[in-house]
Amino acid sequence: MNPAPAFDVRAFVVGLAAGVIARYLMLRIDYRQYPGYPHGYVSHITHGFLAAGLGAIAWPALISKELSAFTFLALAATQFRDIRRMEREALGLQEQTELVKRGVDYIEGIAKVFEARNYLVMFIAAVSSVVAHQWGLLSGVIAPAAAYLATVHLARGRQIGRIARVKPAKVSFDGPLLKVGNIGLMNIGLEADRKVVLEHGLGAVLQPITPDARRTLADVGQRQAILHDVATVLGLRKDVDTVAFTPLARRDLETGEVGFVVVVEEPDFEVLAEVVRAVPLLESARSRAAHLLQRVRRQGERLGPRP
Amino acid sequence: MPSIENAILAVVTQHPKEVSGGLPVFIVQDDAAAQRVAGSLSHILDAMVHDLQNGTLILVRH
Numbered sequence: 556m557n558p559a560p561a562f563d564v565r566a567f568v569v570g571l572a573a574g575v576i577a578r579y580l581m582l583r584i585d586y587r588q589y590p591g592y593p594h595g596y597v598s599h600i601t602h603g604f605l606a607a608g609l610g611a612i613a614w615p616a617l618i619s620k621e622l623s624a625f626t627f628l629a630l631a632a633t634q635f636r637d638i639r640r641m642e643r644e645a646l647g648l649q650e651q652t653e654l655v656k657r658g659v660d661y662i663e664g665i666a667k668v669f670e671a672r673n674y675l676v677m678f679i680a681a682v683s684s685v686v687a688h689q690w691g692l693l694s695g696v697i698a699p700a701a702a703y704l705a706t707v708h709l710a711r712g713r714q715i716g717r718i719a720r721v722k723p724a725k726v727s728f729d730g731p732l733l734k735v736g737n738i739g740l741m742n743i744g745l746e747a748d749r750k751v752v753l754e755h756g757l758g759a760v761l762q763p764i765t766p767d768a769r770r771t772l773a774d775v776g777q778r779q780a781i782l783h784d785v786a787t788v789l790g791l792r793k794d795v796d797t798v799a800f801t802p803l804a805r806r807d808l809e810t811g812e813v814g815f816v817v818v819v820e821e822p823d824f825e826v827l828a829e830v831v832r833a834v835p836l837l838e839s840a841r842s843r844a845a846h847l848l849q850r851v852r853r854q855g856e857r858l859g860p861r862p
Numbered sequence: 863m864p865s866i867e868n869a870i871l872a873v874v875t876q877h878p879k880e881v882s883g884g885l886p887v888f889i890v891q892d893d894a895a896a897q898r899v900a901g902s903l904s905h906i907l908d909a910m911v912h913d914l915q916n917g918t919l920i921l922v923r924h
Contacts, residue, residue, distance in 0.1 A: 744911030744912045744920075745897060746897050796906075798904065798909060
């Protein structure tokens with residue numbers, strides 16, 4: 556039997572570097588999931604380093620018949636679940652002091668993304684080390700770039716802009732009832748608050764494009780995510796004791812449209828529309844119910860009436 | 863911080879006969895006074911003022 560080939564250190568290093576660089580780039584992709592603090596950076600890059608190491612070592616280890624090293628991959632899953640927990644807890648704690656809450660659905664979505672990015676890093680590191688080992692160092696540079704672009708493309712979620720149109724809408728009062736377009740939002744009892752809302756309020760209506768979109772917009776978590784992002788970018792004209800300026804999104808039960816008013820520092824509708832369109836569709840909210848409904852109906856037709 | 867949510871914390875009314883029950887009721891003479899009292903309470907309690915449109919305002923923390 557031939558002796559096992561030596562461990563390919565160069566392929567390992569290429570994979571490791573590719574993975575860490577990919578993790579760094581992914582930290583910057585999306586302003587909403589950007590850790591705002593140097594410590595957040597450090598912890599994510601460190602985890603990214605571990606993920607890259609695990610991914611990069613797989614192939615060289617297998618080639619040199621170091622099977623025990625390969626089994627370490629199994630540890631990765633447990634390791635990275637912790638990241639999800641870490642993000643969930645951190646954002647959950649921040650929630651108490653947010654003027655506009657992200658909501659549990661959004662937090663869960665962000666936490667999952669952070670976990671998944673480490674698996675993507677492992678994948679990129681693994682691909683790079685395989686290619687570097689088989690076809691030389693230069694291809695080990697091209698491959699991770701290609702793998703990176705592919706994963707970023709595949710892992711990019713859908714956004715509100717795909718399922719709904721964002722239209723400006725008139726903010727008005729019917730007695731104390733705040734309305735945007737035809738949608739009643741809330742009862743504001745103080746004259747002074749009503750004046751501020753009329754003056755600084757920016758109203759918008761989201762029109763769902765398909766029946767599925769209508770169901771997605773009905774999801775409370777999805778609506779909260781939209782409000783959070785809008786408030787983050789445009790800046791709320793609100794403090795903890797001015798409850799009346801807390802944005803709410805309500806739906807028109809007839810049309811499925813969702814309307815909201817935000818009292819903001821920067822009343823720029825174009826920015827608002829852009830922000831809303833870029834809000835990710837949450838996993839918990841995405842609906843394929845219309846499709847399901849059709850299938851059940853077809854089944855019902857096939858089976859005919861039942862006793 | 864303990865907090866009572868989705869319950870009526872206080873009532874500001876011009877018609878005390880139309881409100882009863884175990885909660886703080888502030889009786890005022892006119893709309894201007896109602897707005898003033900309700901405004902102060904709103905800031906103190908971090909609560910939202912709702913207008914029942916019968917001369918009565920209620921404060922609720924959501």
